[in-house]
Each structure stands twice: as C-alpha cells, then as structure tokens.
Amino acid sequence: xTVGQICEKLGLKxxxxxxxxDREVKGVYICDLLSWVMAHAHEGDAWITIQTHTNIVAVAxxxxxxxxxxxxxxxxxxxxxxxxxxxxxxxxxxxxxxxMVAKNLISLGLGD
Amino acid sequence: xxxxxxxxxVEKDDFERAGEASSKIKKILMQLGMDSSIIRRVAIGxxxxxxxxxxxxxxxxxxxxxxxKSIVITxxxxxxxxxxxxxxxxEGYSTATEKIREMGxxxxxxxxxxxxxxxxxxxxxxxxxxxxxxMKMYLKDGD
Numbered sequence: 001x002t003v004g005q006i007c008e009k010l011g012l013k014x015x016x017x018x019x020x021x022d023r024e025v026k027g028v029y030i031c032d033l034l035s036w037v038m039a040h041a042h043e044g045d046a047w048i049t050i051q052t053h054t055n056i057v058a059v060a061x062x063x064x065x066x067x068x069x070x071x072x073x074x075x076x077x078x079x080x081x082x083x084x085x086x087x088x089x090x091x092x093x094x095x096x097x098x099x100m101v102a103k104n105l106i107s108l109g110l111g112d
Numbered sequence: 113x114x115x116x117x118x119x120x121x122v123e124k125d126d127f128e129r130a131g132e133a134s135s136k137i138k139k140i141l142m143q144l145g146m147d148s149s150i151i152r153r154v155a156i157g158x159x160x161x162x163x164x165x166x167x168x169x170x171x172x173x174x175x176x177x178x179x180x181k182s183i184v185i186t187x188x189x190x191x192x193x194x195x196x197x198x199x200x201x202x203e204g205y206s207t208a209t210e211k212i213r214e215m216g217x218x219x220x221x222x223x224x225x226x227x228x229x230x231x232x233x234x235x236x237x238x239x240x241x242x243x244x245x246x247m248k249m250y251l252k253d254g255d
Binding site for chain 1 (some may be wrong): 127128129132134135138145148150155156159160163188215216219221222225228
C-alpha cells in the first residue's frame, strides 16, 4: 500500500503536497519519544506522532520511514514542512486521534 | 580501499540543524553501497551522539572513519563533561530539562542506544573538560 492510497482512504490531509505519495507503507509505529522511535521503528513504517518540530524529519529520514502522520490536527511548524519537502518525507494530518488512525490503518490491512 | 574520514561540527542548542550530520553520514554510506543493516546501526549511533551534543554539550564534533573492516564514529565535545558515567549509561536516566523532554528528547536512551548498536563502545569524560565517545562497528562480508 502506498502513502497516497492511505491518504485517500483515511481522508488524511497531505501537508507536503505530492511529495512521497508513491512510497510504500510496510507497517505502523506510534511513539513520541524520539530515541525510542530510533531504536524500534522499522524502515517503511508510517509514524504517528504529535511531535511537530523539525527533528521528526531527521528521524524519519534516518530510519527511512514511509511517512509521518500527525493526529488531531496538531499544529505543525512551517520549518518542519519545509524540511520534509527537502528530504522527500510526506507528512499528513488527521482529524482523528492516534488510536483511531491506527484502527483505520489496521482496517486497511496494515499490521497483518 | 584505505580509510575514509569525515568530520562534522555540531553546535550546542542548534535544534534547527540537529540531525544533519547523521543524515550526511548516512548518505555517505549509501553512496558507498553499504548494506542497509549496517547503515541503520550507524545512523542510530550517529543520531544519538549528535542529539547529545546538541542537548547536553557546549558543542563538539562527530567524526566517521570507514575502513574495509570497520566503521568508527567518534563524538567529542568541549564540555561540560559527565559527572557519573555509570548513572548516565542507565536506561531512563536523563538530565534533560522539562522543555527538552516535551520535544520528545531526554528519554534516557541515547547512550544505551549507542552502546546497543556498537560492537565496541567506549566513553570517557571529565567534568570541566568534555566527553569522548567511540562507537566501533565491524563490517561483515556483504556489508
């Protein structure tokens, strides 16, 4: 499944335009502690986090995560969007909380 | 191939650029065609070292030396030094401020993460002088 398909099916708002919509989503990881994410998230994971500062882009780039999903439309810094576009990491926002985003991703078949 | 070396300076409190040195290191390894599992280990080690320099140090450098048998990451700073290294190495222990923690840093996992992804991990520190961390990762056939 691609980032673009997830965006469409879950009604997520892409904040980085068309960037990275063809990236493959292989799994999902939810955590707001960056060192914990560094240690445990996998390549291709969609990462759900309410952290919105620029360093999330560094984490996603280093781990080759497929995308970042910001739940509950948490406000995101302009610099983060700029950096994500530079690095080709798609960031999307959701109206739902992290739990509901995860539930919807499972219903799409992720995590099987 | 001999030894390839690169050095990056990391500024104190520079959260804007934090992660750039480790991203550059990762790109170098990708250009060298290294295996993804060794790249992941180096990326984690370099990132944690870089973030520690940004959060805790007065500034420093990250250096990477690549030879046919191993990759060595060296992080060195100009202070303030760690009082109790054993305590600092304990998972969950952190001296980061509340503000830093709210950003998702300061989980007390930086040094343990560095140790876990290294084959050889060395740390030496002197209060008032600085800290030096060396992470060595051996390359296997196919890396």
